[in-house]
Amino acid sequence: MRLQQAMNDTVAEVARTAAEENIDADIHQGGVLEVAYTPAQLARLKAFHATELSYGEKDRELYGARDTAERIRVAGAVGSTWTPHGARLHPAKLVKGLAAAVESLGVTIHESTPVTEIRPKHAITPYGTVRAPYVLRCTEGFTASLKGHRRTWLPMNSSMIVTEPLPEDVWSSIGWEGRETLGDMAHAYMYAQRTADDRIALGGRGVPYRYGSRTDNDGRTQPATIDALREILVRFFPQLAGVAVSHAWSGVLGVPRDWCATVTLDRTTGLGWAGGYVGSGVATANLAARTLRDLVQQDSGQSGPTELTALPWVNHKVRKWEPEPLRWLGVHGMYATYRAADHSERTSPTAETARLARLADRLSGRH
């Protein structure tokens, strides 16, 4: 419950900091709306809603079909859950603004300087070695590229498409005036936002994972992934059937074996790390960074323990992913199973989660 509260506060903290630093990142705190459009999804949505309330979320709301449509008219939606603790933003504007803010404080950011290996008090790059009392690894989905970390966090791909700006008459048929971020309760879930310039940016899983924890870092997105995301877009909003996709982009997320994010400082080596946010890292990275800061200040005697250093994700231990080819087979098998389960839930009227998905959840360690 303390972690939930800290996460809720962090959404407002990101917005407050951006305002104070004059960073225009299109931030709009419209909350998060998650919709269900099959009976099985609705059953999961209600269970999810109840779990969130049990973690102290007092302001979360549960909607039926009509109230959902009052917010966003998603085709076939039978219910939704909404929390005010979420914000729409433009991540590239945020990261550029933050970089400018720290540079104006005198910090130097070294770009195009890959760290290939981290050792106690040493970060090794092709151009030289940086020495420091503390080395903090915050490389999320790219962690596998560091020596010795191929199995630490799985680099999972996520892809997005963005439409052209949509005209007013389309928006009046969709609603979405609150600009909530949008998600669903499918096993291979989607996420979307109404951008500041009135486009829809929608994401989901493309090719989930590349053999040997390889990562692409140029953002290129396969045509089949663009088609699959477009299909979701049109399934959600059939009136967009003729709308062009203007951009597509892919990146990597860091996925720990137990799907739990962690913040750790090893006092004996001075090595710290934060991450494993599994695709929900924009606000979480802020909370993790403030927590790492407190851990370092505590360790170096500049301050005592704080509320953040006492959060339960601090020093949480997680085992490594399986070696290849098990890792590749497991992830691809899991996503094939999730897609089959989503299809069977869409085509059958039962309120029970497909047995296939329950099996995949157990194997993947997600639940």
Ligand SMILES: Cc1cc2nc3c(=O)[nH]c(=O)nc-3n(C[C@H](O)[C@H](O)[C@H](O)COP(=O)(O)OP(=O)(O)OC[C@H]3O[C@@H](n4cnc5c(N)ncnc54)[C@H](O)[C@@H]3O)c2cc1C
């Ligand atoms: C398509 C997509 C959609 C997403 N949507 C959402 C969303 O809707 N909401 C949400 O909360 N999160 C979302 N995420 C996840 C979110 O982007 C991440 O969780 C967040 O960026 C993590 O922040 P970070 O600073 O820890 O890591 P990153 O933003 O990944 O930054 C890591 C940095 O480390 C650098 N780096 C990596 N390896 C090395 C190395 N060896 N040496 C030196 N530097 C290195 C990288 O260049 C990068 O600058 C999405 C991610 C993707 C890919």
